[in-house]
Amino acid sequence: MRYDQVWPGIITLIKADGTISGVVGTDVREAQTGNLVVPSLEWTFIAGAPAGEMLYRFQVQLDPFTRTIAQLLTVQNRLKQRFHREREWNVGAYWITSRFLAERKEPVRDGIHSGSLDFEFQVVRTR
Amino acid sequence: MSMIDLRGRTTGVDEMTSELAEEVLANAEKSVGEGARVLGREMKRLLGKRRGPSAPGQPPAREEDWLWRCVGWTRAKRYGDKVQAKVGIGFGRGYSALQAALAQGVNPFEYAWTHEYGGISGKNRTTRLPPRPFARPAEVRVESEVVRILTIH
Numbered sequence: 001m002r003y004d005q006v007w008p009g010i011i012t013l014i015k016a017d018g019t020i021s022g023v024v025g026t027d028v029r030e031a032q033t034g035n036l037v038v039p040s041l042e043w044t045f046i047a048g049a050p051a052g053e054m055l056y057r058f059q060v061q062l063d064p065f066t067r068t069i070a071q072l073l074t075v076q077n078r079l080k081q082r083f084h085r086e087r088e089w090n091v092g093a094y095w096i097t098s099r100f101l102a103e104r105k106e107p108v109r110d111g112i113h114s115g116s117l118d119f120e121f122q123v124v125r126t127r
Numbered sequence: 128m129s130m131i132d133l134r135g136r137t138t139g140v141d142e143m144t145s146e147l148a149e150e151v152l153a154n155a156e157k158s159v160g161e162g163a164r165v166l167g168r169e170m171k172r173l174l175g176k177r178r179g180p181s182a183p184g185q186p187p188a189r190e191e192d193w194l195w196r197c198v199g200w201t202r203a204k205r206y207g208d209k210v211q212a213k214v215g216i217g218f219g220r221g222y223s224a225l226q227a228a229l230a231q232g233v234n235p236f237e238y239a240w241t242h243e244y245g246g247i248s249g250k251n252r253t254t255r256l257p258p259r260p261f262a263r264p265a266e267v268r269v270e271s272e273v274v275r276i277l278t279i280h
Contacts, residue, residue, distance in 0.1 A: 031183045031257035036247060044184045044245065044257055047264035053271055061258055063245065109247055116244060118263075 003048050003058040006123060009091035010083075014041070019078040023071045024064060031063065038112050039066045041075065046118065057122035059101065065114045072113040076103065083119050095124045148208070155210040160203035162273040163212035167200035169265040170214070174198065183257030186264065187242045194242070196224035197235045215262070 014020055015028050020041065027040035046059040064075040084100035101118040173186040174195040181188045199221025203212040216235050217225035228235045240246075245258035 031245060031255070033183060033257055034255060036253050036255040042255070042257070044260075046184070046258070046260050047267040049271070050268050057267075059263060059267060061244070061260075104244060106246070112247060114247070116258075 002056075003045055003060075006058075006091055006094055006096065006121060007045070007060070009094075010121070011043070013082070013091070014079075017078065017082065020075055023066060023075050031061075036065060036112070039064070039071065041065075055122050055124060057120055059118060059120045061116050061118050063114060063116045065112055067111060067113065069108075069113050072115060076115060076117060079117055079119075083121075088124050093126055095126070097122045097124055152205060152208070152210060156203040156205065158203075158277050159210045159212045162276050163200040163203065163214050165269050165272055165276065166265060167198060167214045167219075169269045170198050170261055171195060173261045173265055181259050183245075183259065185259055186261040187259045193224055193228050193233070194235065194239060197221045197228060197239075199224075 011028060015026065020028075024039045024041045027037050029040065029042055031042040031044040042063045042065070044061045044063070046061055048058040049056060062079055064072055064079075066072045066075065080100050083098045085098055088095045088097050090096070098119055098121045101120055103115060103117045105115040106113075176186060187194065194216075197216045198214075199217070199219030200214040201212050201218050203210050213219075215221075216239050225235055239262075241248075241256060242259045243262055244260075246256045248254050248256055
């Protein structure tokens with residue numbers, strides 16, 4: 001089990017979400033060095049639990065960049081609503097659990113609002 | 128018929144309680160100290176893994192040697208009935224490296240933060256510095272080991 005077997009399904013869900021795409025459009029991409037696109041939503045794979053743990057889990061940081069605080073809060077709240085869940089849910093062939101871990105508000109710089117969110121996803125079983 | 132009145136008295140309960148508490152705290156000190164060492168070593172291992180440019184999502188390369196040197200951990204200490212050890216920038220052996228960096232006008236905390244969480248930079252604030260985390264991955268990687276250390280004693 002690897003993160004890249006589960007994560008594409010979650011990205012598809014994010015892109016298909018009307019509330020999120022209403023703010024960031026289709027600019028949902030992996031974080032990279034270079035020009036900043038505003039609005040956009042970037043993700044970074046933080047870590048996967050080492051082999052040997054019974055259930056595979058991984059953490060991802062999500063960074064929305066928007067022009068207004070209202071847009072930022074809309075995206076952040078929607079991400080938490082979608083991915084902080086009490087129960088198992090399925091992505092493609094996998095049943096997973098997901099939870100919100102932490103958030104950080106960045107200072108507003110040149111009209112760019114950003115604040116990252118950390119989530120943990122755990123694969124519980126295969127369908 | 129006369130009633131027989133039996134009365135007992137225990138002695139030494141307070142002494143036993145303090146001895147037990149002392150034993151538990153002594154074990155906790157060992158475990159917490161060992162847990163801090165495991166986490167600190169993993170952070171240093173991730174920071175010292177590579178040289179050359181690092182990809183987004185990967186820990187920063189060891190070109191910035193002082194970041195590696197600034198990471199340290201303290202011995203476990205008792206604070207009342209709590210035991211605490213600290214891991215991170217400037218703790219334990221990292222303290223002298225931190226002082227040296229500060230003397231050169233470098234702020235290791237800001238630097239470590241930008242590496243860990245990413246940020247925006249550039250003259251017109253148009254350049255994205257993606258996260259190159261080392262603290263969170265270390266935590267995830269050693270979490271089960273640290274839990275084992277803290278529970279099997």
